[in-house]
Structure formats: C-alpha cells, structure tokens
Amino acid sequence: MIGNTKKWIGMAGAISVLAGQFLVTPASFAGGDKAIEEGKKISFDRKKGNCLACHNIIGAPSPGNIAPALVAMKSRFPNKEDLHKQIWDATEKNPESAMPPFGKHGILSEADFEKVVEYIWTL
Amino acid sequence: MQKKLLLIFSLLIGILCSGIATTSLAEDTSAAKVQKLIEAADAARKQAAGVGGEWRDTGKMIKKAKTLMEKGDLVKAAKLANKAAKQGHLGYEQAMSQKTLTMPSYLHYE
Amino acid sequence: MKQLFRQMTLMVITCGFITAAQATTPEEDLAAFQKFYKKRFPNVETSDFVNGAYSIDPVGRENWEAIEEFPPYEPFIDEGQAMWEKPFANGKTYKDCFPDGPAIAGKYPQWDKEKGMVMTLPLALNNCREANGEKPMKYKKGSINSILSYISFESRGQITNVEIPSDDPAALQAYEDGKKFYYSRRGQLNFSCAHxxxxxxxMILRTETLGPALGHTTHFPVYRSKWGTVGTLHRRFTGCNKQVRAKPFKAQGEEYRNLEYFLTYMSNGLPLNGPGARK
Structure with missing residues (x-):
C-alpha cells in the first residue's frame, strides 16, 4: 500500500511538471491543425513569411510569379526535412537562388519557422 | 486524507519547479552580464559595418536593448542583445561570402 | 639578355595581374547586360527601357501616361529654374560654375581625375555652392530635387555616355567597385540589386512588376507617388537597401557614387528623360 502511494505521488508529480510546462511556456509545440493554421497566417503575413510575394498558393490573394507555385509539396519534398532545408537557406541547393534564407538569417523565429514548414508541407 | 494532501502538494511542487526552470534565465542575468552582452552585440555590429555588411535593424535592436536594461527588464534586454549579436555575425559572414564577385550565370559574355 | 629576361617576366606578371583583377572589360559587361534584356524582352525597343517597368507592363503604362499628361514634377522644374537664375549672395550664379548649363545632366557621372573620384551632378552642384559661400543642399530630399528637375528637363534627349578613362586605373577600380556592389547580396533578406x-x-512581386535595370538612371530625379515628391537617385538607392533590410549607405558617399557610375554606364546609349514620374 505504501509503495503504491509512492508510485502515485511520483506519477502525479511527473504529470504536473509536464502540465506546468504547458502553463508556463507558450504553446510552441501546439502541433497538428493549430500549428498548420498558425503557419498559414505567418506565411501570408507580409512582415513575416510573405510567401505570396513570390509564390502562388491556390486560393490566395494577389500572389507574385517569381518562384514556382506552392503545390504538390509532398511529392516535391517527400522528406519533410528537405523542405525544412529549402526554407532555411535555399542558396545551399542553388547558389543563385533569390529566396531569402528564412531560417539561417532569423527572418522568422524558430517557432514560427517550424509552423511555416508544417503549413507549406500540407500544400 | 494524507494521501490526498500529498497528491495536491506534489502537484503544486511540480508546477512551481517547472516555472522556476523556465524562468531561470532571469535569475542569472545580472545587469553587468547584460551590459557585456550589449557590448558584444555592438562589437559584432561594428565588425559587419567594417566590411559594408551591417543589416538595417541591428543598431536599433542594440539601442532598444540598452533602454530595456535601464528600465530593469534584463531578460528582454539580454534576448535582444543576443539577437543583435547574431545579426552582426551573419552580416559579417554574408559580406565575406561576397568578397569575390561571381557574375550571374544568366549573363552571357561572348 | 638579362634585360630582355626581366622585361619578359614583367610582361607575364602584368598580364597575370590584368586577367586576375579584371575578368571582363566594361565594354563586355555592357554588351552582356544589354543583350540580356533584349533576349528577355524581344519586343521592347532598347530606347523604350528609359520608361522603366512601363516599358514592359502595358496596364501600368496606361496609368502612367495619364499621370504624365499633367506631370507632377512640373512645379519642381519651375522652382529649379528660379534657383538656377537667382544669383548667390556674391552675385555669381550656377552658370559661372557650369558655362554649358543648364543642360549638363548628360555629362554626369564623370571621373574626376584630379580628385580621384566619381563626380556626380548633385556633388558638383554643391561644390559650386560652397565655392561661392552658399550652404550645401541635402542629397536626398529638399531643394536639390528642384534644381535637378530643371537641369534634367533641359537635358532631355541627351544620350547616356559614361566614360571610364583608360589612362587612370582608379577610374576602372571605381567602376569595378560599383559593379561588385550591384551583384553582391546584402541585408537580412540576402538580395543583390541584380536579383x-x-x-x-x-516578374511580378505581389502586385508590382519588377523594373529592368537598363534605363534605371535615365529618368532621375523622379517624382514618386509613394513619396509625394521628387527624390534623388541616391534616395532611391537608400530605399532599395532598406527594403532588403540592409543598413543604407550615405547619399553621395563612395559606395553609392561608384554604384551610380556602374549603373549609369550600363545604360550607355539610352536617351535621358528626367525628371520622371513613378508609382
């Protein structure tokens, strides 16, 4: 009985530490649909991702035509990590690329960056 | 009864602990330390400027970090100083990467 | 024999130096630059590039032509003429500094061998003022735009013909520095002018057509609707640098002067049509 109680207390403690993390830190790992939805907002924001300045996204208002339309991303980047690298610093793959290095140059915060990758990968 | 109390107690401790863990940054940022961070940021900015690679907002960030420090908001000041320092390093690195001119491949010389 | 040997070595060294320092000549750069636009826009007359984005954007052109019917820069031309004619406190005028004036825009930028630097029209105007005991004008905003509007208007039709004197290596260096500036990435967004x-x-950036660099220098100073006034070429450089999130350089400082030298040279052969009107 005593041993059991100890276990209980330990587990409750562990859970509450986790709960505390969620209460204290902003929801950086909100995950799932919420991250995708936020990623979309950041991608469309002219002061943040501003993807539409150069890329078309189906259904988006007044996109540019400088770079390829963002469609069929999962077939273009079967590996999410490759998409991550491309948005982080496109000049790695193509030294003449005009795409700003959103990750490398800190144009987006790390949390925002991850959400943008999540969203773009759904396109 | 005792069990219940212990349970509540451990819950509270847990929340408290995680709170301390995430704000511990604040605890070891003394004004002197932040001052050093700001100085380092400004040195990085100057290094970038020396090669024509300073970015637009780096100077503004340093200025803002100073104001925040004076107001006693050390955590924010330290964060901003670190961000500015990173910009200084990146701006310098960028200018260095452009040191030798490479003409674009789409320009065709005969 | 020994002397011949020495001469030969010297020749080899010079040859190596020249190819290393200067892979292409300005003439070759110019040919490649202008050829690029001809290939991309085969239906645009070369001389029409002086109209910037409107040479390639028919809808924008219609709006612009409507604006040009009542040019927003006209009052600035009139004001500039008054400035040109009004004597300085010492009784002299701009004409004493520029006997060929006011139609002198086609002579600038030019290499000033004596000073060892690129001389631009705004700088020459201020040199004239200071030599006559007048306060210099600011280089981005204000009255300088009026006198530049007048001079540019009087110079319309002159042909861009920037010279890089071959007898002064420093002139070529200034050109090379301007060229390097043009093709270098800068700022947090990592763009070069060329990008x-x-x-x-x-191409379309959001809703705006990106203007060709060919002809960029011919229509300055320019009335920009965004500014609500006329501004100088160096003010525009400043704006471009800020847009890519780089710290801008000083107007009429060495960086922008050399950039102007290179960029204007790239438009050699195009007629001047300033002042212009742009969105």
Whole structure:
C-alpha cells in the first residue's frame, strides 16, 4: 500500500511538471491543425513569411510569379526535412537562388519557422 | 486524507519547479552580464559595418536593448542583445561570402 | 639578355595581374547586360527601357501616361529654374560654375581625375555652392530635387555616355567597385540589386512588376507617388537597401557614387528623360 502511494505521488508529480510546462511556456509545440493554421497566417503575413510575394498558393490573394507555385509539396519534398532545408537557406541547393534564407538569417523565429514548414508541407 | 494532501502538494511542487526552470534565465542575468552582452552585440555590429555588411535593424535592436536594461527588464534586454549579436555575425559572414564577385550565370559574355 | 629576361617576366606578371583583377572589360559587361534584356524582352525597343517597368507592363503604362499628361514634377522644374537664375549672395550664379548649363545632366557621372573620384551632378552642384559661400543642399530630399528637375528637363534627349578613362586605373577600380556592389547580396533578406532588376526583371512581386535595370538612371530625379515628391537617385538607392533590410549607405558617399557610375554606364546609349514620374 505504501509503495503504491509512492508510485502515485511520483506519477502525479511527473504529470504536473509536464502540465506546468504547458502553463508556463507558450504553446510552441501546439502541433497538428493549430500549428498548420498558425503557419498559414505567418506565411501570408507580409512582415513575416510573405510567401505570396513570390509564390502562388491556390486560393490566395494577389500572389507574385517569381518562384514556382506552392503545390504538390509532398511529392516535391517527400522528406519533410528537405523542405525544412529549402526554407532555411535555399542558396545551399542553388547558389543563385533569390529566396531569402528564412531560417539561417532569423527572418522568422524558430517557432514560427517550424509552423511555416508544417503549413507549406500540407500544400 | 494524507494521501490526498500529498497528491495536491506534489502537484503544486511540480508546477512551481517547472516555472522556476523556465524562468531561470532571469535569475542569472545580472545587469553587468547584460551590459557585456550589449557590448558584444555592438562589437559584432561594428565588425559587419567594417566590411559594408551591417543589416538595417541591428543598431536599433542594440539601442532598444540598452533602454530595456535601464528600465530593469534584463531578460528582454539580454534576448535582444543576443539577437543583435547574431545579426552582426551573419552580416559579417554574408559580406565575406561576397568578397569575390561571381557574375550571374544568366549573363552571357561572348 | 638579362634585360630582355626581366622585361619578359614583367610582361607575364602584368598580364597575370590584368586577367586576375579584371575578368571582363566594361565594354563586355555592357554588351552582356544589354543583350540580356533584349533576349528577355524581344519586343521592347532598347530606347523604350528609359520608361522603366512601363516599358514592359502595358496596364501600368496606361496609368502612367495619364499621370504624365499633367506631370507632377512640373512645379519642381519651375522652382529649379528660379534657383538656377537667382544669383548667390556674391552675385555669381550656377552658370559661372557650369558655362554649358543648364543642360549638363548628360555629362554626369564623370571621373574626376584630379580628385580621384566619381563626380556626380548633385556633388558638383554643391561644390559650386560652397565655392561661392552658399550652404550645401541635402542629397536626398529638399531643394536639390528642384534644381535637378530643371537641369534634367533641359537635358532631355541627351544620350547616356559614361566614360571610364583608360589612362587612370582608379577610374576602372571605381567602376569595378560599383559593379561588385550591384551583384553582391546584402541585408537580412540576402538580395543583390541584380536579383530583382536583372534575374527577375519583368516578374511580378505581389502586385508590382519588377523594373529592368537598363534605363534605371535615365529618368532621375523622379517624382514618386509613394513619396509625394521628387527624390534623388541616391534616395532611391537608400530605399532599395532598406527594403532588403540592409543598413543604407550615405547619399553621395563612395559606395553609392561608384554604384551610380556602374549603373549609369550600363545604360550607355539610352536617351535621358528626367525628371520622371513613378508609382
């Protein structure tokens, strides 16, 4: 009985530490649909991702035509990590690329960056 | 009864602990330390400027970090100083990467 | 024999130096630059590039032609003429500094061998003022735009013909520095001038057509609707640098003067049509 109680207390403690993390830190790992939805907002924001300045996204208002339309991303980047690298610093793959290095140059915060990758990968 | 109390107690401790863990940054940022961070940021900015690679907002960030420090908001000041320092390093690195001119491949010389 | 040997070594060294320092000549740069636009926009007359984005954007052109019917820069031309004619406190005028004036825009920028630097029209105007005990004008905003509007208007039709004197290596160096500036990435967004105005000229950035660099210098100073006034070429450089999130350089400082030298040279052969009107 005593041993059991100890276990209980330990587990409750562990859970509450986790709960505390969620209460204290902003929801950086909100995950799932919420991250995708936020990623979309950041991608469309002219002061943040501003993807539409150069890329078309189906259904988006007044996109540019400088770079390829963002469609069929999962077939273009079967590996999410490759998409991550491309948005982080496109000049790695193509030294003449005009795409700003959103990750490398800190144009987006790390949390925002991850959400943008999540969203773009759904396109 | 005792069990219940212990349970509540451990819950509270847990929340408290995680709170301390995430704000511990604040605890070891003394004004002197932040001052050093700001100085380092400004040195990085100057290094970038020396090669024509300073970015637009780096100077503004340093200025803002100073104001925040004076107001006693050390955590924010330290964060901003670190961000500015990173910009200084990146701006310098960028200018260095452009040191030798490479003409674009789409320009065709005969 | 020994002397011959020495001469030969010297020749080899010079030859190596020249190829290393200067892979292409300005003439070759110019040919490649202008050829690029001809290939991308085969239906645009070369001389029409002086109209910037409107040479390639028919809808924008219609709006612009409507604006040009009542040019927003006209009052500035009149004001500039009054400035040109009004004597300085010492009784002299701009004409004493520029006997060929006011139609002198086609002579600038030019290499000033004595000073060892690129001389631009705004700088020459201020040199004239200071030599006559007058206060210099600011280089981005204000009255300088009026006198530049007048001089540019009087110079319309002159042909851009920047010279890089071959007898002064420093002139070529200034050109090379300007060229390097043009093709170098800068700022947090990591763009060079060429990324927008060469590589992607004619493409749409959000809703705006990116203007070709060919002809960029011919229509300055320019009335920009965004500014609500006339501004100088160096003010525009400042704006471009800020847009890519780089710290801008000083107007009429060495960087922008050399950039102007290179960029104007790239438009050699195009007629001047300033002042212009732009969105």
């Amino acid at each position: 927008c105005h060469l590589q992607n000229a004619g």
